Amino acid sequence: MNDLELYREELANCDAKITEALKERYAIIEKIMAYKEEYGMPILQPEQEEKQKKRLMFSLHNDRHRDEIYDVFERIQRNSKKIQARKLFDYNIVLIGFMGAGKSTISDYLSTMFAMEVVEMDQLIAEREGMSISDIFETYGEEYFRNMETNLLIEMQEKKNVIISCGGGVAMRERNVAEMKKNGRVVLLTAHPQTILDRVKDSDDRPLLNGHKNVEYIEQLMEARREKYEAAADIVVDTDNKTVLQICEDLIQKLLEMDENHV
Numbered sequence: 001m002n003d004l005e006l007y008r009e010e011l012a013n014c015d016a017k018i019t020e021a022l023k024e025r026y027a028i029i030e031k032i033m034a035y036k037e038e039y040g041m042p043i044l045q046p047e048q049e050e051k052q053k054k055r056l057m058f059s060l061h062n063d064r065h066r067d068e069i070y071d072v073f074e075r076i077q078r079n080s081k082k083i084q085a086r087k088l089f090d091y092n093i094v095l096i097g098f099m100g101a102g103k104s105t106i107s108d109y110l111s112t113m114f115a116m117e118v119v120e121m122d123q124l125i126a127e128r129e130g131m132s133i134s135d136i137f138e139t140y141g142e143e144y145f146r147n148m149e150t151n152l153l154i155e156m157q158e159k160k161n162v163i164i165s166c167g168g169g170v171a172m173r174e175r176n177v178a179e180m181k182k183n184g185r186v187v188l189l190t191a192h193p194q195t196i197l198d199r200v201k202d203s204d205d206r207p208l209l210n211g212h213k214n215v216e217y218i219e220q221l222m223e224a225r226r227e228k229y230e231a232a233a234d235i236v237v238d239t240d241n242k243t244v245l246q247i248c249e250d251l252i253q254k255l256l257e258m259d260e261n262h263v
């Protein structure tokens with residue numbers, strides 16, 4: 001065997017070690033999940049993720065290939081999250097609720113924590129139309145926008161393990177609720193009108209609230225929508241005075257409880 005062949009042999013051995021280590025790693029991930037479930041521990045522990053990253057950075061700080069190794073590690077971590085998400089949620093997660101309840105924010109955080117794809121309905125519709133939601137309302141009217149929402153939900157039925165962040169009005173149509181339930185569990189996020197006002201007061205992205213940014217108006221519209229929101233919901237998560245992490249943890253635990261109750 002010449003040197004080159006020897007090096008190639010060494011490389012193959014190295015790959016075999018990496019593969020074995022990865023298999024072991026993913027098996028440990030499953031054990032951690034089972035442990036957390038058995039002892040009713042929080043699923044999301046972002047501080048642990050940070051600790052792990054710091055430890056790795058420290059051990060690599062003098063390495064010539066630090067950036068390349070770190071890049072691989074990030075991917076390994078992302079795939080661990082995907083394994084976790086697929087095990088926990090065998091369906092799409094559909095977030096509904098009033099404007100400002102936090103649908104986009106919570107979707108975003110969950111997608112980071114579980115490496116899940118997010119379909120942000122408003123954003124996708126705006127992108128496809130090449131204009132803002134406010135401009136779509138102004139140019140084509142609300143009915144046109146609502147039809148786009150319905151079509152998008154039907155399109156999303158082909159996806160799995162996706163977080164769907166609905167616009168606040170999506171659950172008002174019975175047809176939409178039926179479509180979202182075909183492959184998703186529906187999570188209603190709630191907040192008091194004052195909380196909503198605090199959250200939306202500096203934004204002009206919500207045409208239905210422009211010119212009406214006061215508690216009375218929000219309360220009235222929320223009341224008018226309440227029945228339909230509640231009828232659509234599989235679970236309800238209150239968001240008042242909670243951090244995004246607390247809301248996400250609450251949401252996950254309630255989704256898991258649904259499985260326990262159905263076994």
Ligand SMILES: Nc1ncnc2c1ncn2[C@@H]1O[C@H](COP(=O)(O)OP(=O)(O)O)[C@@H](O)[C@H]1O
Pocket residue numbers: 097098099100101102103104105106168199200239242243244247
């Ligand atoms: N739990 C929370 N605590 C504090 N601010 C929040 C919380 N959830 C959302 N927000 C803020 O409220 C605003 C509206 O949230 P967003 O996610 O866009 O709501 P939605 O998509 O339901 O309309 C954003 O500025 C967001 O940062």
Ligand SMILES: O=C(O)C1=C[C@@H](OP(=O)(O)O)[C@@H](O)[C@H](O)C1
Pocket residue numbers: 097098099100103104122133166167168169170205206207208
């Ligand atoms: O409640 C509604 O009817 C709407 C909510 C908005 O989305 P957010 O709930 O994400 O603000 C957006 O779809 C549009 O302004 C209409």
Ligand SMILES: [Mg+2]
Pocket residue numbers: 103104122165166167
């Ligand atoms: Mg939103």
